Amino acid sequence: MTTAVKTWYLFDVNPSTPPALEVAPGEEFTLEVRGAFADVPDIRLVPTPFTPACDGHPLAPIAGPVRVRGAEPGDAVVVDLLEITPHGDGKTAIVRDFGVLRAEFGEPTAVGCPVKDGYAWFGGRIPLPLNPNLGTVSTMPPDGYKPAYAGPYGGDFDQKDVRAGARVHLPVMVDGALLFFADPHAAISDGIISGTGVECDATVRARVALDKQRALDRPIIEVDDTVQVLGFGPTMEIATEDAARGAVDFFVAQTGLDRREAYMLLSIVGELRIGTSPRPVMAARLIVPRAVLAAASAGR
Numbered sequence: 397m398t399t400a401v402k403t404w405y406l407f408d409v410n411p412s413t414p415p416a417l418e419v420a421p422g423e424e425f426t427l428e429v430r431g432a433f434a435d436v437p438d439i440r441l442v443p444t445p446f447t448p449a450c451d452g453h454p455l456a457p458i459a460g461p462v463r464v465r466g467a468e469p470g471d472a473v474v475v476d477l478l479e480i481t482p483h484g485d486g487k488t489a490i491v492r493d494f495g496v497l498r499a500e501f502g503e504p505t506a507v508g509c510p511v512k513d514g515y516a517w518f519g520g521r522i523p524l525p526l527n528p529n530l531g532t533v534s535t536m537p538p539d540g541y542k543p544a545y546a547g548p549y550g551g552d553f554d555q556k557d558v559r560a561g562a563r564v565h566l567p568v569m570v571d572g573a574l575l576f577f578a579d580p581h582a583a584i585s586d587g588i589i590s591g592t593g594v595e596c597d598a599t600v601r602a603r604v605a606l607d608k609q610r611a612l613d614r615p616i617i618e619v620d621d622t623v624q625v626l627g628f629g630p631t632m633e634i635a636t637e638d639a640a641r642g643a644v645d646f647f648v649a650q651t652g653l654d655r656r657e658a659y660m661l662l663s664i665v666g667e668l669r670i671g672t673s674p675r676p677v678m679a680a681r682l683i684v685p686r687a688v689l690a691a692a693s694a695g696r
Contacts, residue, residue, distance in 0.1 A: 410540035415463035421606035460576030467573035482582035486596035531579030553679040562619040635678035643682040651692040
């Protein structure tokens, strides 16, 4: 086991970042994942996210990287999120020049949301049911994490179904996969109109499996009775197109239907959700009922 020599953040993690932990396939591990604003004393000091001004800024400390023994480019890892336990003094915020209504809400401000008694308390007074998730689950891209921030490797995709009980499939792009986690939320919505949820620290228990020589071109999420196919692009429209195209290809590969049949069927049963708030790379997912997938595969 190697101990990291410093705290690494989403905006500076790269393939040379030393692993904090090495695990064997099938091994469980527990990590403390710190909140996005953990090292931010004043929200007014935060530059606009996903701009060069954020390079080196202490936003979103990562947990990891976790080196997966035997993982090589061309493999895939499967991350089972067993438990996500939020705790501490959560915070939500309006960040400078960020979010859907950035022109209307230009002044950075933060609201405390302590996590206690089974709720996140907005402003200390409005109880919000907990919906713990991770905004970031990622393998390491070969050119480093910047500047895309989300893509085939995962990254900061902010999909609220990345929660306890979810299984996240990711491609391996560098030796050891260098898996990392960040951006825990006590509660969050699809769309995230201000750009933030209840940002907080969390304890994460996970297990990672290794699929050797499995071609995978994007993250796939399995949770409850669904399979969810992610897509990415510089605009919401392109991200949703990518998710839809990826879901069609996934359905064809799994069922043997032709592309026209898969496209029509997914138009009936597929639920399209936007994850991230506006940023240079948008993320979306198409949610497919597992029962429909199984029925379409029958008799293949």
